[in-house]
Amino acid sequence: MAILRYACVALSLTAGCLADMLSARLIEELARVQMKPGEVLPMVAEARKLDKSQWTATADSFQSGNPPSAAIDGSTSTFWHSQYNPNLPLPHNITIDMQQVMNINGLVLTPRQDGTSNGNIGQHTVQVSTDNKVWTTVSYGTFLDDSEVKTVPFVTTPARWLRILAATEAGNRGTWTSIADIGVTTGTLTTGSPAAIGSWGPTVEFPITLVSGAVIGSTGQLLTWSSFLPNQFTGSSTGQTFTSTYDPSTKLVTQYVISNTGHDMFCTGLSLDNQGGPIVTGGNSAPDTSRYNGGSKTWALQANMNIARGYQAHVTLSDGRVFTVGGSWSGGQGGKNGEVYDPVANKWTLLPGCPVAPMLTADAGGVYRADNHGWLFAWKNNYVFQAGPSVAMNWYGISGTGSQASAGSRTGDTDAMCGDAVMYDAVAGNILAVGGSSSYSNVPATTNAHIITIGTPPTAAKVTTVASMQYARAFANGVVLPNGQVFIVGGQSTPVPFSDDTAQFTPELWDPTTQKFTAMAPQAAARVYHSIALLMPDATVFSGGGGLCGNCATNHRDGQFFSPPYLFTSSGARATRPVISAISATTVKVGTSFSVTTGSAATQFSIIRYASTTHTVNTDQRRIPLTPTAISGTKYTLTLPSDPGVVVPGQYMVFAMNSNGVPSVAKTILVTN
Numbered sequence: 001m002a003i004l005r006y007a008c009v010a011l012s013l014t015a016g017c018l019a020d021m022l023s024a025r026l027i028e029e030l031a032r033v034q035m036k037p038g039e040v041l042p043m044v045a046e047a048r049k050l051d052k053s054q055w056t057a058t059a060d061s062f063q064s065g066n067p068p069s070a071a072i073d074g075s076t077s078t079f080w081h082s083q084y085n086p087n088l089p090l091p092h093n094i095t096i097d098m099q100q101v102m103n104i105n106g107l108v109l110t111p112r113q114d115g116t117s118n119g120n121i122g123q124h125t126v127q128v129s130t131d132n133k134v135w136t137t138v139s140y141g142t143f144l145d146d147s148e149v150k151t152v153p154f155v156t157t158p159a160r161w162l163r164i165l166a167a168t169e170a171g172n173r174g175t176w177t178s179i180a181d182i183g184v185t186t187g188t189l190t191t192g193s194p195a196a197i198g199s200w201g202p203t204v205e206f207p208i209t210l211v212s213g214a215v216i217g218s219t220g221q222l223l224t225w226s227s228f229l230p231n232q233f234t235g236s237s238t239g240q241t242f243t244s245t246y247d248p249s250t251k252l253v254t255q256y257v258i259s260n261t262g263h264d265m266f267c268t269g270l271s272l273d274n275q276g277g278p279i280v281t282g283g284n285s286a287p288d289t290s291r292y293n294g295g296s297k298t299w300a301l302q303a304n305m306n307i308a309r310g311y312q313a314h315v316t317l318s319d320g321r322v323f324t325v326g327g328s329w330s331g332g333q334g335g336k337n338g339e340v341y342d343p344v345a346n347k348w349t350l351l352p353g354c355p356v357a358p359m360l361t362a363d364a365g366g367v368y369r370a371d372n373h374g375w376l377f378a379w380k381n382n383y384v385f386q387a388g389p390s391v392a393m394n395w396y397g398i399s400g401t402g403s404q405a406s407a408g409s410r411t412g413d414t415d416a417m418c419g420d421a422v423m424y425d426a427v428a429g430n431i432l433a434v435g436g437s438s439s440y441s442n443v444p445a446t447t448n449a450h451i452i453t454i455g456t457p458p459t460a461a462k463v464t465t466v467a468s469m470q471y472a473r474a475f476a477n478g479v480v481l482p483n484g485q486v487f488i489v490g491g492q493s494t495p496v497p498f499s500d501d502t503a504q505f506t507p508e509l510w511d512p513t514t515q516k517f518t519a520m521a522p523q524a525a526a527r528v529y530h531s532i533a534l535l536m537p538d539a540t541v542f543s544g545g546g547g548l549c550g551n552c553a554t555n556h557r558d559g560q561f562f563s564p565p566y567l568f569t570s571s572g573a574r575a576t577r578p579v580i581s582a583i584s585a586t587t588v589k590v591g592t593s594f595s596v597t598t599g600s601a602a603t604q605f606s607i608i609r610y611a612s613t614t615h616t617v618n619t620d621q622r623r624i625p626l627t628p629t630a631i632s633g634t635k636y637t638l639t640l641p642s643d644p645g646v647v648v649p650g651q652y653m654v655f656a657m658n659s660n661g662v663p664s665v666a667k668t669i670l671v672t673n
């Protein structure tokens with residue numbers, strides 16, 4: 001069972017409740033960002049500045065005394081309510097005419113504030129129009145069933161009309177819809193062709209602040225979670241986890257609470273096992289291990305770690321075991337040496353030969369921060385390569401009682417806490433390392449970029465300094481694309497947890513051929529501390545979340561899908577995508593071949609491991625470029641590398657690309673050894 005250590009009430013934290021969990025520094029950081037009485041979210045303040053006196057509203061129905069105009073009268077004590085006497089079925093809708101076209105980039109929706117929840121909106125779609133005929137969806141998803149103001153940032157879009165389509169009542173109490181107030185924010189249009197800078201899709205609303213995420217190969221779903229509460233991790237943890245899934249095939253966002261494990265899966269280690277299910281370690285429930293079964297969609301509690309941890313990274317090895325090191329954020333500080341988990345025996349074993357000391361950063365926050373978020377890569381011969389965030393790099397050998405050897409220094413870099421390390425070409429042993437900062441917070445992040453090349457362990461890694469990013473960032477996420485480009489998204493130029501100041505809205509795309517970064521279209525929301533980004537099987541990138549600070553201004557319960565330039569023609573239209581019409585096997589052993597048949601000629605192939613991420617760490621993703629070993633028409637024989645240290649067993653997305661570089665939607669294979 002999880003050990004429930006939080007004997008303190010949320011945000012009225014006393015010295016006694018700190019126990020060995022939260023440092024005084026974090027408490028200070030959290031206290032500083034709590035909203036004062038009367039203070040409102042920045043988007044709310046902005047929306048209030050807009051004159052709504054000429055606006056009109058119509059709805060599919062209303063109850064006498066609760067007309068649609070009550071949702072735009074600037075008062076949150078009046079509200080629109082769909083007719084309930086007699087009751088009408090869902091869905092319901094309300095349309096606002098703002099009387100003039102404006103470039104709007106956000107919706108501020110206040111649920112009824114009279115202490116009753118009837119009519120709170122759950123599943124919904126937000127659409128806008130300039131002519132009341134052609135409508136564009138700017139946002140959709142599911143709101144949390146509470147009375148808090150819902151702020152929905154989206155791509156700046158010209159609009160005169162705005163409508164909200166409510167599909168469900170958030171608490172399933174009835175078939176009603178109610179809204180106390182609707183406001184909008186305005187912004188500037190993005191210029192530039194999607195062929196050059198890509199394009200962001202509608203904002204997807206989640207009922208939780210996204211902090212951790214994984215893409216599950218068996219379902220194609222994005223699985224995300226926060227902590228024991230939807231928007232907060234401090235307080236008396238009840239050993240449960242608020243979870244939300246997004247299904248790309250239905251575009252539905254669902255919510256549920258995992259309570260059977262007793263594991264509050266906040267600030268955990270995270271990786272996908274050799275079947276594609278997340279393994280989660282430590283965090284708020286510091287000794288715990290949980291495993292998700294993608295087939296049954298259930299979580300199960302596993303054996304405790306020997307050393308309680310939070311903020312450690314862990315990585316799935318070529319033999320299916322899981323290695324972890326570090327993690328002084330919870331479960332006590334210091335001495336967080338390595339251990340390994342055997343999921344078959346369900347047993348953790350200490351590795352005295354894998355000390356944490358060589359991978360510590362020189363963080364101003366001391367060991368509490370110095371052993372956080374290791375950049376761990378499973379590699380050949382049961383070695384793990386630790387690429388950072390310390391400027392010192394190490395090999396950890398996971399055989400016997402473990403071993404450690406220096407792998408050299410990331411020459412030209414500093415300690416790069418909360419930077420990103422992305423294995424964009426595992427066949428060549430190439431990792432791109434970017435950004436981060438010398439201490440966890442309150443120091444400038446860097447623009448640094450390096451290629452780290454690893455070979456046979458334990459020989460030292462080769463480090464090449466490449467052209468820097470255009471923007472300094474820590475707390476960003478890095479995602480490898482099917483063509484080997486690396487998308488760097490979000491982050492702050494000066495990392496400060498729970499603040500959106502100095503957020504970098506403009507992502508960058510690194511090209512492995514030119515070894516340069518190109519600025520991409522700006523995203524709608526700040527994606528900083530606790531934000532996540534993951535490659536989807538349709539070759540878009542999900543970027544979302546950030547925050548989780550309770551009554552603060554920086555909880556981000558949303559995300560957006562980015563379509564990289566490769567999904568567009570030079571004129572900016574959607575490119576025609578190659579289609580994988582057949583694949584010869586769904587399970588492929590390392591070193592063996594399978595074939596992919598495409599509808600039209602393909603010129604490039606790669607497989608990318610399905611991935612999970614939290615706190616900038618993603619130890620799963622790795623791209624394996626594959627050159628066909630035989631071609632017959634549009635049937636291509638692909639042969640996997642024979643070393644499971646290179647093609648680490650688990651679920652992979654298989655992509656085919658055409659001569660224009662346009663990727664297919666992926667098929668999924670399970671790689672075994």
Ligand SMILES: *[C@@H]1O[C@H](CO)[C@@H](O)[C@H](O)[C@H]1NC(C)=O
Nearest residue numbers: 059060061091092093094165
């Ligand atoms: C809004 O509701 C009305 C009445 O039910 C319906 O006729 C209309 O189609 C709805 N609009 C949309 C866009 O769903």
